[in-house]
Amino acid sequence: MNNFSYKKASSVQEAVGQVSGHSEACFIAGGTNLIDLMKYNVAKADALVDLNTITENHEISEREDGGIRLGAFVSNNDTAYHPLITERYPLLNRAILAGATGQIRNMATNGGNLLQRTRCYYFYDINTPCNKREPGSGCSAIGGYNRIMAILGESENCIAVFPSDMCVALSALSATVNVSGPDGERSIPFVDFHRLPGDTPELDNNLRHGEVITSIDLPPKGFSQNYSYLKLRDRNSYAFALVSVAMGLELENNRIKEARIALGGVAHKPWRVVEAELFLENKEVNEESLGQAADIILKGATGYGHNDFKIDLAKRAIIRNGLMALNPAETQLPGAVPN
Structure with missing residues (x-):
């Protein structure tokens, strides 16, 4: 693991400012995926900005349109067991509980869940070529052991899969991702948030550098029956x-x-x-x-x-x-x- 600086942010605006002007800085909340990547020398952030001290976006609340807003900094377990979710969006409850251990779900945040990186064997092995880790180096999985790899939407540059369970339910529910960044706030339909590999497999999603997920909106219809x-x-x-x-x-x-x-x-x-x-x-x-x-x-x-x-x-x-x-x-x- 490389050396890095560590700062706590007191607001979303402060966190955005600390990361947007620093190309190698990353946000950290639960850290359940990022810390692993840093240990394996796959991620090499030289500055981490802690979001846990931000007081906003730690709630699950009803929206005026009848839907639900999930704070990005709420843990996966608190989301799964929240009464509004178990009663109105049980599909999301089941998807979250199908993933990871209770201990990890207690640490992992909703925003972080969307930003998980692939568990492709070759992505984690820094001694093998991987276009996602080192663009232009090649995809070892295509001609290698590819049992867990993609069968849809893949490209000649990458056949890795996205690992989240929660995000599969969010996709089915037509959620919306709200983000804040140097250029202000914007909302991204869930279908447009993650990317297919194409010619840029190193890009997992359509966030811009310095943007942080603040919340996730669920529409009123939860298919609870x-x-x-x-x-x-x-x-x-x-x-x-x-x-x-x-x-x-x-x-x-x-x-x-x-x-x-x-x-x-x-x-x-x-x-x-x-x-x-x-x-x-x-x-x-x-x-x-x-x-x-x-x-x-x-x-x-x-x-x-x-x-x-x-x-x-x-x-x-x-x-x-x-x-x-x-x-x-x-x-x-x-x-x-x-x-």
């Missing part, structure tokens, strides 16, 4: 998803009035295809309709040898998760709070 989060992984606890699916359904007369589907573990960002959601409108929830929607979602999916199995696994996960969403109380996760 019919929803499910399914995470398929190599072991049943504390592992990242091979494939995950967040689904919310609004049903009317046993048919789908509205559907939301987002996948994790398959791309450089949470993967959502609106075309598939529109296809499901006015359809019954069954294996046939869900399978057809899955084919739309997975159109163009490509395996790289060790991860070929993910394509079929993702289709079966979408179908299974849709059926689970019909009876969410029967598929309760350990530790999840029933609505």
